[in-house]
Amino acid sequence: MDIKQLRYFTAVVQEGGFSGAAAKLHLSQPSLSKAIRTLEEQIGFQLLERTTKRVSLTESGSVFYGRALHILGEMDIFEKEVNEVKVVGSGEVRLGMIESVKNWIPNILSWYRSEYPDMHVVLKEVLGRNDIEQALRDYAVHICLTNEFIDEPDIVTAPLYEEKLVLVLNENHPLASRETIQFAHIANEPFIITSKGFQTRNNIMDAFEEAKVSPNICYDADRFETILTLVQAGIGISIIPRNYIGEVVPATLRIYEMDSRSLERKVYLAYIKNRYRPPAIEALLQHMIDSTALS
Known part of the structure; x- marks a missing residue:
């Protein structure tokens, strides 16, 4: 008895007969019938009740079918794990990430290192939405940390935590002595903004629009x-x-929270829905979700 015979047998059961299974397996029907008879001879009991219209499982065949499905499922997992090891050696996980997670990710990686010391971690900066989708679909990364909600049927986007966007000034800026700052106060100030195509820029522009003022954009970065x-x-x-910025604000910097809901957003974990992930990578994904999942 071998794996091929088990695949043939389960195909006959699932297709409800030899003709459909033969077409699915790209075999001739006589060859498939012979293979099943050989399998029955080898195990010593009948698996199928054959009629002119379809086949059905015998009582013993039903038990055998359940075990065959389990074995084939385990074999599929084994083959995928072997292929993953063949491709990445001792094991590698590739994370796409936005800049703002730089102060969140260290604790995650510290845990991962202690649990899976043989896994090699590759951190890739992936910023725009198109780049995120392409990186996931091309298998350039296993997981992406992003501030974009990606509404695509093949991509899961799970919320991790909330973050705020804040105004940053040089310590010697004339406005740095104020307790609070409104959008009207900064409308004419030279403004540095993230480049077009980034979600952060959209958040900022929405906030200015809601305040009914326009930023004086002088620099894109x-x-x-x-x-x-x-x-x-x-x-x-x-x-x-x-x-x-992190917990410790540099002495040369002043930060202000602005009154705008557009400057409050979520950070998400994005991954391909049906992609196979080895247990070590699945564990990292689940730990990220469990560590700061939003209710």
């Missing part, structure tokens, strides 16, 4: 790191995720 460097140099002001 792809990275928060660049934006903060320009702000600290006194080049302009900006709005970026509070989580990116």
